[in-house]
Amino acid sequence: MGETFYIKNMVCNRCIASVLDIFGKEDYTVESVELGKVSATAGKKTNKSALASKLKEIGFELIDNETETLVEQIKVKLISKIKSGETEHLFQSLAEEFGKTETALSKLFSKSEGMTLEKYTINLKIEKVKEYIQLGQLNFSEIAYSLNYKNSSHLARQFKTSTGMSMTEYKNLKSWNRKTLDKIV
Structure with missing residues (x-):
């Protein structure tokens, strides 16, 4: 049975692929992986500090406290x-x-x-709104509905408060400024 590693900043499938690659190169046998968590067995040539260093080079971090x-x-x-x-x-x-x-x-x-947890959640939702706007597949009301806002006005106010511009202004920019999910906090 292996060890469970908790890893900061794993937010997407590409993150999983990158982390798997590093674990493999550092001689770990990965048993399971999900966002933020890897279960792996150390090989003969493993070095946990080298693993931590390689992860840090590409923006991840081993977490060692509860x-x-x-x-x-x-x-x-x-x-x-x-x-x-x-x-x-x-x-x-x-x-x-x-x-x-x-x-x-x-x-x-x-x-x-x-x-606050609420502010972090709002920031995540705003980044999701930016993604939806960029994709151009949903109108503002559909975006609000998909993120469980009571109405599109509530979303519009929150978007303007967070970004300093309306959703329409953002849509018309065409040079979208999105944050990666690991950079929200």
């Missing part, structure tokens, strides 16, 4: 839920999944990241 691990798991869950459109009762479902209260999760996240 609080950071939980915060990273929260981020991964939020990214997955927003990507899949599971945004109704988001904080309640997170609390249930992690066996903590919404307040406890929020305090833990704020203390660790210097940003």
Whole structure:
């Protein structure tokens, strides 16, 4: 049975591929991988500090304490839920999944990241809105509905507050300025 590694900044399938590549080059046999987490068995030539160094070179980080691990798991869950459109009762479902209260999760996240869990979630949603606008497949009302906003006006206000421009202004820019999900905090 191998060791479980928690890795910061794994936010997409390309991240998984990059991490798998590094684990292989560092002589680990990977048993399972998901965003933020790798289970692997060390080979004869493994060196954990070399693994950490190689991961850091491409923007990842091994997590070695319980609080950071939980915060990273929260981020991964939020990214997955927003990507899949599971945004109704988001904080309640997170609390249930992690066996903590919404307040406890929020305090833990704020203390660790210097940003509230709600603000982080809004930032994730705004980046998703930018992606939808860039793809041009949905109108603003459909975007609002897909992210579980009560109405498109609520989304429009939140977008303007976060970006300093309206969604229409952003759409007309054509030189979109999107943040990568690992750079939101």
